[in-house]
Amino acid sequence: MKITINEVAKLAGVSKATVSRVMNNSKPVNPEKYERVLRAIEELEFKPNPVAQGLVHKRTGLIGVVIPDITNPFFAELVKGIEEVVREKNYNMILCNTTHNGNKELDYLNMLKEKYVDGVIFMTAKVSHEHKEFFRKSKLPVTFINRKYEDINVASLDIDNYQAAYDMTTFFLKRGHRRVAIIRAPLTDKTSGYERYRGYQDAMEFYDIKPDDALVMRSNFKIESAYNAVKKFLKEQKPVTVIFATSDLMAIGAIRCLRDHNIHVPNQVEVAGFDDIPMASYYSPSITTVRQPIFEMGKKATRLLIKEIKGEPINSRNIIFPYQIILRESTLKTPVTGE
Amino acid sequence: MKITINEVAKLAGVSKATVSRVMNNSKPVNPEKYERVLRAIEELEFKPNPVAQGLVHKRTGLIGVVIPDITNPFFAELVKGIEEVVREKNYNMILCNTTHNGNKELDYLNMLKEKYVDGVIFMTAKVSHEHKEFFRKSKLPVTFINRKYEDINVASLDIDNYQAAYDMTTFFLKRGHRRVAIIRAPLTDKTSGYERYRGYQDAMEFYDIKPDDALVMRSNFKIESAYNAVKKFLKEQKPVTVIFATSDLMAIGAIRCLRDHNIHVPNQVEVAGFDDIPMASYYSPSITTVRQPIFEMGKKATRLLIKEIKGEPINSRNIIFPYQIILRESTLKTPVTGE
DNA sequence: ATGAAAGCGCTAACAG
DNA sequence: CTGTTAGCGCTTTCAT
Numbered sequence: 001m002k003i004t005i006n007e008v009a010k011l012a013g014v015s016k017a018t019v020s021r022v023m024n025n026s027k028p029v030n031p032e033k034y035e036r037v038l039r040a041i042e043e044l045e046f047k048p049n050p051v052a053q054g055l056v057h058k059r060t061g062l063i064g065v066v067i068p069d070i071t072n073p074f075f076a077e078l079v080k081g082i083e084e085v086v087r088e089k090n091y092n093m094i095l096c097n098t099t100h101n102g103n104k105e106l107d108y109l110n111m112l113k114e115k116y117v118d119g120v121i122f123m124t125a126k127v128s129h130e131h132k133e134f135f136r137k138s139k140l141p142v143t144f145i146n147r148k149y150e151d152i153n154v155a156s157l158d159i160d161n162y163q164a165a166y167d168m169t170t171f172f173l174k175r176g177h178r179r180v181a182i183i184r185a186p187l188t189d190k191t192s193g194y195e196r197y198r199g200y201q202d203a204m205e206f207y208d209i210k211p212d213d214a215l216v217m218r219s220n221f222k223i224e225s226a227y228n229a230v231k232k233f234l235k236e237q238k239p240v241t242v243i244f245a246t247s248d249l250m251a252i253g254a255i256r257c258l259r260d261h262n263i264h265v266p267n268q269v270e271v272a273g274f275d276d277i278p279m280a281s282y283y284s285p286s287i288t289t290v291r292q293p294i295f296e297m298g299k300k301a302t303r304l305l306i307k308e309i310k311g312e313p314i315n316s317r318n319i320i321f322p323y324q325i326i327l328r329e330s331t332l333k334t335p336v337t338g339e
Numbered sequence: 340m341k342i343t344i345n346e347v348a349k350l351a352g353v354s355k356a357t358v359s360r361v362m363n364n365s366k367p368v369n370p371e372k373y374e375r376v377l378r379a380i381e382e383l384e385f386k387p388n389p390v391a392q393g394l395v396h397k398r399t400g401l402i403g404v405v406i407p408d409i410t411n412p413f414f415a416e417l418v419k420g421i422e423e424v425v426r427e428k429n430y431n432m433i434l435c436n437t438t439h440n441g442n443k444e445l446d447y448l449n450m451l452k453e454k455y456v457d458g459v460i461f462m463t464a465k466v467s468h469e470h471k472e473f474f475r476k477s478k479l480p481v482t483f484i485n486r487k488y489e490d491i492n493v494a495s496l497d498i499d500n501y502q503a504a505y506d507m508t509t510f511f512l513k514r515g516h517r518r519v520a521i522i523r524a525p526l527t528d529k530t531s532g533y534e535r536y537r538g539y540q541d542a543m544e545f546y547d548i549k550p551d552d553a554l555v556m557r558s559n560f561k562i563e564s565a566y567n568a569v570k571k572f573l574k575e576q577k578p579v580t581v582i583f584a585t586s587d588l589m590a591i592g593a594i595r596c597l598r599d600h601n602i603h604v605p606n607q608v609e610v611a612g613f614d615d616i617p618m619a620s621y622y623s624p625s626i627t628t629v630r631q632p633i634f635e636m637g638k639k640a641t642r643l644l645i646k647e648i649k650g651e652p653i654n655s656r657n658i659i660f661p662y663q664i665i666l667r668e669s670t671l672k673t674p675v676t677g678e
Numbered sequence: 679a680t681g682a683a684a685g686c687g688c689t690a691a692c693a694g
Numbered sequence: 695c696t697g698t699t700a701g702c703g704c705t706t707t708c709a710t
């Protein structure tokens with residue numbers, strides 16, 4: 001049978017209230033009894049039942065983490081960061097994998113609320129009306145990663161996706177490229193989809209290149225999907241000299257496809273990615289990309305959330321992290337001659 | 340304020356015991372009252388507090404998942420499989436990332452027990468004495484993945500690592516290779532380390548190749564570590580014609596290193612991996628490997644564990660899954676001429 | 679069939 | 695300082 005506070009109280013010859021006081025240091029206790037209780041706890045190897053504590057305190061020590069796809073290295077890295085802080089702060093993480101499915105997200109959100117988790121870290125592509133309703137209604141502390149979310153008062157962290165994509169595109173244009181194609185994610189994804197695409201567009205426009213829908217490939221962050229997009233592109237469109245994939249996984253799909261068509265990267269087509277997942281530097285060729293401080297973002301998000309949970313003051317609710325362009329083998333460094 | 344069973348009882352004009360009976364269908368209830376209760380529940384949007392239920396039932400609906408490294412695609416895939424079943428069976432998963440650290444594993448195990456999780460899925464490299472003690476003492480249902488564990492009565496699932504490595508090695512020897520190097524994981528890892536290594540050794544021996552420690556590189560599953568091992572190898576040892584990396588991540592590190600030394604894969608050195616993570620088919624060159632049904636193993640492990648938790652009968656506690664050798668670009672298909 | 683009451687293990691308010 | 699008591703929200707005897 002499980003040891004409870006009653007056994008401890010009996011052995012120490014005190015009331016269970018006193019045991020509780022000793023455990024939590026909540027009220028002063030006679031030093032001698034204090035000692036006795038401590039010894040009893042040790043002898044019985046007593047551990048308080050967190051479920052009972054939770055029932056009293058209305059806290060579970062659980063944090064829900066909702067992500068689209070744990071097999072995507074970007075999210076895995078994020079989760080690793082989250083886990084580190086969660087553990088350090090004596091919480092536990094409930095992992096929810098939504099496979100990019102909006103309904104599953106809502107199911108999970110509701111379930112987490114019913115489970116009385118103390119807070120949620122939420123990553124999604126589309127923030128639907130239902131999502132907003134949920135967050136408006138529920139008092140659950142929430143932190144968004146990879147999403148600005150101004151209309152509701154939740155914490156969020158991200159990088160400046162627009163500017164990063166603008167810079168990456170400019171890197172190519174400055175060196176003389178003109179036919180720069182992009183593989184973009186769905187525009188319903190406000191940041192990784194829409195913002196990055198807008199950055200690309202504006203950079204092109206700055207170089208007086210008229211928008212050309214033929215240069216735009218659509219994908220959904222997955223390798224296969226990017227692979228197929230490029231395959232279709234090569235069949236139907238005129239050649240380009242650059243493919244800017246707006247995630248590293250998509251860049252891998254693109255490079256792999258180009259290679260299968262005997263197109264050399266970077267000599268014939270340069271490719272860039274986005275995120276800087278670990279594989280970006282080990283892929284062959286290694287991939288030029290926009291580095292996000294993924295691990296740090298996971299840690300920071302968790303710290304923010306826990307502050308929120310504890311009702312501690314928060315100086316800044318919406319954090320923009322720095323990014324950095326990392327040049328690797330999938331692009332050249334020298335100017336190219338015009339077409 | 341939160342709606343409780345009391346509010347429902349009041350609104351329906353019955354006792355809370357009756358409400359409980361309706362919710363759980365635990366005892367017959369007068370149809371008319373039954374209806375009233377149902378309506379009250381709906382109207383108030385009442386959800387029973389799982390913490391209170393847990394306190395009574397001594398169950399939390401939580402399953403602990405302990406893994407070495409979530410950023411390793413192998414484990415990510417496994418977790419994805421686990422998550423799917425966990426969700427389907429109305430449990431939740433607490434994810435514990437141990438970063439291959441034995442102490443962290445034990446900390447987590449103890450913590451999970453104290454948190455009253457209903458069961459644990461456990462993946463580790465070394466099963467230490469302390470681990471065994473823990474499982475012997477605690478009555479916690481546990482399932483091991485990637486580990487046979489005969490001395491204690493826990494469920495486990497794995498593939499035949501020995502035979503798979505034997506077959507992979509033989510694939511090279513049969514085609515005339517003789518200088519076949521291996522990158523192995525620590526031998527303290529009984530299955531992915533020791534067993535695979537033993538399979539390699541025995542295959543070599545079958546072809547009358549005397550054991551040569553110079554052909555053995557040591558690594559720890561990480562890309563970087565394999566990269567460095569190969570780098571050192573190339574500097575110090577005589578050339579080989581095959582490198583058999585006992586995980587895909589290590590194969591990637593190896594290929595990348597060979598490429599950095601201008602050694603062509605597979606023409607100059609053939610490389611094989613192990614696991615068949617998704618990246619194995621998209622890497623460039625794509626990687627010949629041993630496929631494990633990772634996703635299925637995650638699902639099966641979870642089903643097994645939940646049966647164990649519920650005390651349902653289990654026909655087979657130790658499951659061996661089939662593996663399959665997948666030939667890709669990192670190896671050739673034709674015989675090679677002897678050295 | 680159903681309400682009252684006890685209790686899961688713990689904490690906190692209340693007397694002393 | 696400390697023991698007694700009253701819950702936290704739910705389930706489950708136990709009478710009726």
